[in-house]
Amino acid sequence: MELKLKREGKFEDKTVTSERPEVSLWKDAFRRMCKNKMAVLGGIIIIVLLILAIFAPYIAPYHYAEGNLKDNFAQPGSKFLLGADFMGRDLLSRIIYGTRISLSVGIIGAVTAFIIGVFYGVVSGYYGGKVDNIMMRIVDIMYGFPTLLLIILLMVLFKSTFAVTTPGTFAATLGDIDRAFGGLFFIFIGIGITAWIGIARIARGMALSLREKEFIEAARATGNSNLQIILKHVLPNLIGPCIVRVTLAIPGYIIYEAFLSFIGLGVNPPTPSWGMLISEGYKAMHSYPYLAIYPGLALAIAMLSFNFLGDGLRDALDPRMK
């Protein structure tokens, strides 16, 4: 339903009326973003990656774990489009399956960071006072932690504690979930624990400034409860910058997972993660450099497209750049 705004004005003694359709924030942002070629390119690449990830079994020529040792280190050719790794597995198929890992880490990391961060930040910023003080102290402390070191510590903890197989215990169930995910479950938890902090700060800053605005006071005066105000007024104004920040943080999550797999603390083999592919290819760099470079290119393309998209989103939502 499109609302038409009627404007009446006087121009040389004639009354002029004009009508223009009312545009919502998101429709306007979408329109502006479509004009940004880089952002559109990023979006298209992400959609392609999503398709690759979801339909991997149908698109990839081989299964990621199937390989014949006598094919090892095969050159790129008609049988293996990008060559084969040290166990005779097709590199292209493994890269395609690797899309699943990176995209799921990126998206789930983003969603967790968004939900926890926005919730935490809004509560802290809106209620202010002591609550805000304590909550921000906690954030300050977590900010001082070297993130990469903390994630590595957590991953070692999770992997060794939950590797037990005595059935029925809580630890064993978690370990089973992890194995079902191919080793990803704990990476989700590890990244989730550290990712929400940046978003929380932004959400809290915005909630603090929004709290003082007159329309919030008006809403309170007309009898809205705090919860209603938060849901109807505070949150919709916050969501834009938070989404931008989260989109721009996704490449960071992808890189964390890739690095964890690179040093062996990530997914369990034979599940292919780009980081693990790079690490395997790295060992054979002197003779088969493409084994490390192609997965690296895939990694770079994924990160690039999220950066383009995030940049485009930020410019599209920025009211100053209209």
Added chain:
Amino acid sequence: MINYIIRRILWAIPVLLIISLVTFGLLHVIPGGPFDEEKPLPAEIIANLDAYYGLDDPLWKQYTDYLWNALHGDFGPSYSSRSRTVNDIISDHFPVSAQLGALALIIAMIVGVPLGTVSALKQNSFLDYSCMFFALLGVSVPAMTLGPVLIWFFALKLRILPVARWGTLQQAILPAFTLGIGRAALLARLTRASMLQVIREDYIRTARSKGVSERNVTIHHALKNALIPVVTVIGPMFAALVTGSLIVEQIFAIPGCGKYFVTSITNRDYPVVLGIMLLYAFLIIMANLIVDLTYAWIDPRIKYN
């Protein structure tokens, strides 16, 4: 102002305490002790080692002992390199990480700032667009992609630079470049944005109308002010580079603190892990503090109370 500085420094102490507590707790929750990994030792010897290192004390006592020693500057022995203390290890490996970080920062500044300035001066030209495109590439291409590509191209194909390790200047070029180029791109974007803002200020117009040469306007008036946000970012950038050099250290086999951290966790070398963690946290906290202070010092309009 002095009050603010003192308060910020004092605040660092509980943060470090909590970080040490959390790290200590996490380490002891991880199953396995420091002496399990090597050739299986008889139980009596393990018991002896535990007693020698105080590992059979109750956990709270281990923690308070560690804190007490740490306050006196003794960060404990290393469980895996038996003849070295943590202080020795850190003084051996940290300078390497610091040098790598410093070199990367220098590369980032030399490449990034001029690129950003030129982009801003010639806004919307082809030069501007191509510089910003390369900046976006630099920010997005991770060290794990760039490292192997650079190694393949310069070390294996052209054979003009060594592949890995650390020590000579040639060995330092590739890793510093890999680490620094991402930050160079960030600095370029930041410099450009800041410069664009400064050029539109009234005092630049005044300087030009007074007849100051364009070159002087750019360097003495515009650049000086445009660099303020850049300078404030350099402190945390250095801390981020040093603590984030983990990835580059793995790729190029550089004996820095980061690489040592990973092996120490696997070996359950508790004091080393704690030592490195606290060192990095301290760096981050100090860098943030120095940035806030520099900002307040440079811009007299900012007052902290």
